[in-house]
Amino acid sequence: MLAGGERTVGAQGALMQGREAARRLTWADAHAALSLADQSAPLAAEDLELLATAAYLLGHMEDCLAALQRAEQLHAEGGDPRRAARCAFWLTFHYGSRGDLAQASGWFGRANRLLEHEPPDCAEHGYLLISAAFQQLMAADYAAGLATSTQAAEIGRRAGDADLVAFAVFLHGRALLYEGRMAAGLALLDEVMVGW
Secondary structure, X not given: OHHHHHHHHHHHHHHHHHHHHHHOOOXXXXXXXXXXXXXXXXXXXXXXXXXXXXXHHOOOHHHHHHHHHHHHHXXXXXXXHHHHHHHHHHHHHHHHHHOXXXXXXXXXXXXXXXXXXXXXXXXXXXXXXXXXXXXXXXXXXXXXXXXXXXXXXXXXXXXXXXXXXXXXXXXXXXXXXXXXXXXXXXXXXXXXXXXX
């Protein structure tokens, strides 16, 4: 009985340490503490997202993907389709970056389904436009990529989501570079670098 109680206190302590390390942006400490806490008791969805971020930043992609998948499932089961869709977006992004287009496409479809009944101007719809803009740029459809990234940035501004705006402006800048408009494209990339 006592040993189990000690494990609970230990897991809770590791969880608190992991959250604090993430707040301080000390990602190696966050990853270690959150992983330890997760071994003792399954993490909540928000903590799994922190674990996924830490794993990604440390280059532990399998840990990142596994944590995001678990977080997506917990958010969906908990009735939070927007947070679930954000996780599905990041799964789309990471799988697409690895060249695993079947997985990326599957998660993109899942994110769209999760957002079927959500307002079209919610930030999560903007994140899905990021995926679409990225695909358009990879297909050399720069005009479409420009339009889609502009739409995503507008949604991000209305929703107050600085990360979405930065991502969209970055893609907009890349599209301009691909079109040969170097000065305008580099100016946008510089703008992203100084933050929002």
